[in-house]
Amino acid sequence: MTQPYPLLFQPEMKERIWGGRALAQFGLKLPEGSIGEGWMIGDHPNGTTSIVNGPLAGIGLDAVREQHGPEWFGTKGFSERNGRFPLLIKLLDCNDDLSVQVHPTDSYEGLPHGELGKTEMWYILDAKPGATIVYGLQDGIDRADMEAAIAEGRIMDTLRVVPVEAGDAFYIPAGTVHALCSGVVVAEIQQNSDTTYRLYDYDRPGLDGKLRELHIEDSLNVIAYEGAGAQRMKTGGIQPGEWLTIASSPYFIVEKGIVDGPLSLATTPESFVILVVADGDGTIRWNDGVDHLPLRSGQCLLLPAGLGEYALDGTMTVLRSMVP
Missing domain, CATH: 2.60.120.10 (Jelly Rolls)
Structure with missing residues (x-):
């Protein structure tokens, strides 16, 4: 039996309209194009990473999960909903603004079959001077306010935009409206899900030259208008070993x-x-x-x-x- 050891993976690189080439700074080999996401550890139909080191080299995370079970992933190391590895780990290069978006909870009836909701967190690895993100709604915004703002083309007036710098951490529970903006590189730890509902995408074409789909009704359904417990924090001042x-x-x-x-x-x-x-x-x-x-x-x-x-x-x- 293979003894447990630290596993390294071949990332799955994803071209995105808002991506760039900044992930190359980590020694990663990028394919051509605007690379927005590196799926570093993934066990999802849209991206499963394979091991590159040790006795299990060449085997996908999904196969390791099936072969080695709780001994390797732990008694809590599986999604109760679909049996997969419960987390998805990404590095993101935001060379342009991402769409304004929101993610559902596990209980949302409109979830695709087998999908999880998506609660996530961001750690800002790098940020250009003046960089910002969209992080939640302005105080007092309800569904009717949001519907009116969308219809009148002024959705940005309903959103909270906050400055960011390297070392900032953001907890983003499902239901929190959010968007990374240009000039940041981010580590993302999230539920193992690829379900995103777009509220607004700046009326720009996607990689295929067509406007990207919006998901207004689903977004309005899953937004946590009273807040879902989102929290941000500065993380400096930690002593070695803490x-x-x-x-x-x-x-x-x-x-x-x-x-x-x-x-x-x-x-x-x-x-x-x-x-x-x-x-x-x-x-x-x-x-x-x-x-x-x-x-x-x-x-x-x-x-x-x-x-x-x-x-x-x-x-x-x-x-x-x-x-x-």
Whole structure:
């Protein structure tokens, strides 16, 4: 039987009308075009990543899930709705504004068969001076206000636009209207879903030259007009070895930590751990220190629940995610 070890994956690159070439800064090989999304760890019909290291190299995350089960992913490491890996990990390059959008909850009747809702969080890896995002509604906006604003072509008047800088974290529960805007590079941890309802797309053509579809009725149905618990925070000031919780939901917990020298950690039988190296470089060691991998900025690893003790070393900012 293959012993658990940290898994690296071949990302699935997605061309987007709003994308660019910034993900190349992480040493990723980009295909031609405007690359907006790198699906770094995925087990979804629209993108399943394959392992590139160790004994399981060449095998997709879906096959690992089927073959190794809870021993590798943990007793909580599966979606109860569709049996798949519960999270999707992305890096996003926003060279232009994304559509104004909203995601449904798991309970929305209009969800495609087998799909989950989409609660997510963003960690800002890089932001140009003056960069902003759309993050929620102005106070007091209800469905009637939103319908009128859409009909009158003034939807932006209903939205809250906030400035961002590297190190900011945003928790985005399903039902929260949002949009990344130009000039940011983002790590995204989300439910394993690819369902997005667009409210507004700046009347621009898509990659095929046609206006992209809007989903007004579905959007109006799923917006949480009274708020869904969205939270933002600055994440500076963490000391080496400390972990700051930057997002907490029923689907994932995300912590930010600073590595400056050796740091001993361990997985638990309940959940896998996902590490995203936000900046810096170093190593991960396991198997009593016998085995190791080099780490660099932008790298995303899946640590099986059965890995047990491991150690990080180097100078790095790391995001650590698990299921609660």
